Amino acid sequence: VLNPKGGARFWSGAQTGVIQIQFPTWDSFHAQLTLDVFERKNDKAFRLIAAGRTSTGTTWNYTTAKIIGTPEPDAVKVRFARNPANDKWCILIGETTTVWASYLFAAIVNVASGYGQNIDRFKEGWDLSIVNDLTGYNIDRTIADATIAPEAIAAAKTDAALLxxxxxxxxxxxxxxxxxxxxxxxxxxxxxxxxxxxxxxSVPTAATNPGATGGATAKATSGHIHTQPTHKHTVKPVTHISFEAGATINNAKDTQVTSSASGDDNTGSETDSIADIRPKYYxxxxxxxx
Known part of the structure; x- marks a missing residue:
């Protein structure tokens, strides 16, 4: 679910207390949510990614929370609890004494739920508020410092550099x-x-370092000539016999015909051309x- 109804809140004045994320249901579920918080007055911003499992009428289990960014120094504690006013599940960020600067904005960016649960029940009914008294709250799980450790961030940067x-x-x-x-x-x-x-x-061999250049975008083709020099042909008819009005005429003499050696040479002509030889490209x- 993206940007569920009731999952965003803006406070114009300074606030003191924990940020309470109240879930819309009391039933059991597996869920993970992402909350973005921004204090415009002092340019502090952070993102909370929290997840856990609940069982109807019992407690939170298998909880985890990570804060990324620059929260208030005393806003790094995350607690998984139940609101005594309505017995709804909630997540609490910070201390009851945490001071949030003016123009505080918080919004649930997304919610994911599994384990055969109906995701539609997470589309609305959320509530964000500031609470400065946790009397009566059932605190099931507490993560004292949910911020990502500097060494973990450094390791992530190292991993990124390796990749x-x-x-x-x-x-x-x-x-x-x-x-x-x-x-x-x-x-x-x-x-x-x-x-x-x-x-x-690709380099031509496994031992060749990259860097060689070559090739061209076009190919020049040189013109050339096919010639046909003058020549002669000799034609020699065969002896033949013909009949005319009952008489036989015998033309037995061979006749040889030789053409003249003179004539036109077929020399053709030549033209140079340049063609683009690149394949189709993007x-x-x-x-x-x-």
Whole structure:
């Protein structure tokens, strides 16, 4: 479910207390939600990803929560509980003494539910509020600090660097203006190879380093001539016998006919031509990781 009804709230003035995310149901479920929080007054923003399982009339189980971003220093605690006012499941962020700056905005971005549950019941009925008294709340699970550890972030950056090492080249379909940070177009500048208007060919051997260039976009074909010199043909008729008015006329003499050796040479003519030899193509950009 994206942006469920009741899952967004804006407070214009400063607030003190925990941010309470109240679920629309008391039934058992497996669910995960993503909440974005932004304090415009002091430019703090973070995202909470929380998940867990509930059982009707009992407790939260198998809970997890992660905060990504820059929350208030005392807003890193996440508790999974039940609201005593209506016995609905809820998630609490921060302390009852946490001070949120003016223009606080919180919104549930998405909700996922499984284990054979009807997702429609998560489309509406949500409620976000600030609570500064947790008396009577049934706190089932507490994560004291849900922020992602700096070493985990550093490790993730290292993993990303290993997956995308410097010098790696990719094909980019987006616009030149939206090339992501850390990537530059391969135009021969800033240490990149010039791959503008070029195809890529594999190195000829496993021991050959990349970098060789060659080829052309067009092929010049030289003209050439087929000649037919003058010559002669000799035709020798055979002896024949004819009959005329009952008389036999015998023409037994062979006659040889020889053509003249004079005549026109068939020399033809030559014309040079240039043809585009590229296959059909689609323009994309080559980007290199810096």
């Amino acid at each position: 995308n090492p410097s010098g790696m080249i990719i094909i980019w379909h987006g616009t030149i203006a939206t090339i992501p940070s850390g990537w530059i177009i391969c135009d021969g500048n800033s240490g990149t190879p010039n791959l503008l208007d070029r195809f890529i060919e 323009d994309a950009a080559f980007l290199m990781k810096t």
